[in-house]
Amino acid sequence: MKMRRMLSIVIAIVMVIVIAACGSGNNNEPSETTNTPPANNSNATVDEQENEAVVPTEPELEKDAKLIVWDNGGSDETWAKAVAEEFTKKYNIPVEVQVVSQGDAPTKLQTDGPAGLGADVFLAPHDKIGGLVASGLVLENFFADEYKVNFMEASITGTSMNGVLYGYPTAIDTYALFYNKDLVKNVPATMDDLIAQSKGFTDKAKEKYGFMMQVNDFFFLYGFLGGYDGYVFGDKNTNKDDIGLNNEGAVKAAQFMQKLHKEVLPLNSGDINYALKETLFINNNLMFDINGPWAVAALQEGKVNFGVAPLPKLDNGKAPTSFSGIRAYYVNSYTKYPEAAAAYARFATSEEMLMKKFEISGQLPPRISLMENETIKGNEIIKGFLDQAAVSVPMPNIPEMVPVWEAMGNAFAVIWDDNADPKTVLDKAVNQIKEAISLSNQ
Template sequence: MMKKWLGVLIVCVLVFTLAACGNAGKGSNIESTPEASSTPAEPGGSNAVNEEEGELLPEEGASIVIWEGKTQRKFVEALAQEFTDQYGVPVKLEEVENPDQVTKLTTDGPAGLGADVVVFPHDQIGRAASAGLVLPNDWFGEETASENDPNAVSAVTFEDILYGYPRSVETYALLYNKKLVSAPPKTFDEVIAFSKTFNDPKKNKYTIMWELQQFYYDYAFLATNGGYMFGSNNTDKEDIGLNNEGAVEGAKFLASLKESLLPLNTGDITFDIKKGLFIEGSLAMDINGPWALADYRAAGIDLGVAPLPSISGNPMTSFSGVQGYYVNAFTKYPNASKLFARFLSTKESQLRNFEMNGTIPANLEAVQDPKIQNDEITKAFYEQFSHSTPMPAIPQMASVWGPITAGIADIWDGGKDVKASLDNSVAQIKDAIASQ
């Protein structure tokens, strides 16, 4: 047990500093059963860990279930068969879309009905970890912390404890039609200059769009100049930086774009409206994510992707997400589950997922592979990811969206004072958090 907790402590320190680590000892997780479980998992037996070899072995008779979305089925089934061949542990896939998994695990986990390995976006880790639904990534924590992008490691960490095994990263970037834009603009000044030759709202032609009613995208304007969501690396709910000096300057710049680029109201720019304009050639540039690529490619667009244009010399800071594997805290087979989560998230597996599904690896070596470096679109998204902020994972984030979205609408649609509008939004956010 002493070795186990020492290993967990080492991982926590490594994740907190986001430093590459050496060859410190790993902690055994034979007894890593949640105290809250009414049906605690049985230890894997005397052969669960080969102490001399420092090797984690699956429990005797183990079989595991993984929840994963439909688009990942072929990848998971292929890797599951290889895992079974190597470890003798059967794996079954049940289709549950990633955003729904924490909600389902909340009830199914304690009831013994949840999958052993789950996959969800990192912004739900606070909810899952606080409820004791997932186990720490202790045995493979050192490798995970050193092999993956620091932003990705930070994203799957909660309260200085590493829980996740990063699968892929995502953020939004600048998508552009190469037939309309010969070279992507590197600054917003260049965007504005281009608009003078292209923009024609009366003919429904626009230079650039993003979903204005979604603060997920508007955040980039506030953050690039020094605004932030929460302090202490998005963990301090008492420190809200959406109305500081940088955020106000960013929001003022955002508001200025209505006259020069987008004389529309926030509700006029939906995902579908924007997509339609881009496909018909009436929109030159679109701030969007990899989720839009399939439709644009299917439409035959000569598509390019580049990092977001800088503002006042500062790289534009987008929100980002990290999909990661997690081990159900109520699993009967924690060793086998940790082995499978690791198996799915190695450099080789992340590259294979990229080849099969176009997911962007979190693994640092995988990103340098020629398969990635020679892919213009994936490389651009990853470059933008390096300038991103992982979506806050603390539960209080749910109190932010409504007030700040209303504040941006007041500024953009109503022309109201920027500082007063942001102050009002932050006050509402603080009241909502205090009432929780």
């Protein structure tokens, strides 16, 4: 255990030097423990890990352990308290669940962690991991090999930094294709098919549209860019010096967007928004929409007959690689009970507990085995999102991603509205991003 913690601290110190912009470094070493390392499957073969008959050895936990867990409110809190109760029954370790939103937890931990006031286990979005690691606030995942076998690749990549896995993924979000079953006869397998169906329905004068998406939001646009082999940063979004937002694939994606504008969506980018899409869909005036799980409830309340499917393939035969967001538990590096905290995070992300999370909150479980669960597999809406999540790319979690959002959103708005030359506009956007990154690193 001591070796793991020392390694994490060394990594953290290096990260502080390398990514100073993420947050102030902290070289204070967390309190040590003399407990032996957890007995886990980190050295097991893939075949052993995939064999359900193999029972993982239980880790040796601190005898005096008591844990604090930070999680969101609402259904997340309900689930977290259920997990805590089951964990206490199994390990006789008391767990207190406190409501601290995933967005606030990383900032709160900056002060509470070193002071010994922070949660032992906390929830955070994956794109905050850069700052957490740079500030020395998280320990690595104790069971990394086990997780790499059992969880979606996107969830592992998203919660890792410099090849080291830190997160214990609890949920994955991505967007997919919503379609109105009363208007769509056949779910399109390709974007060409979607365009063909949309043409026959679109009538701007009657406010009827075959297809819509938020065309100036890079979160949604990336699916096409990635499908055409564009990318944000090289080396799986870890190399800030290699930007692929103006390469040949990115240009093809921009040209494809111009085709959508010309053939099926004759509105300016500023006229397309979330509320408009929702209203049109509920009123049966929209056939196809690209949206996420957050849109489901309103459509169900509106009694819309709809389905969800993976994004149709592009003309190069590849699937659009949508951005995904990963929620995960992390272990506070200042915890007095690292073994118990790691065991809790592992327990919470077990197949049983993630299935319970799905039942309580409807959040998509990133555990591979649950994709074959009959309850999930039989739910057309959930299955559509999970199938898309399987080819998704986690949003980059390095701090240099910050200037990308605005620069690329503005670039695609110009490409869409003005039919501007994609290469020229994307080159300008990339130069803006490079300048912003250079300034932030000074």
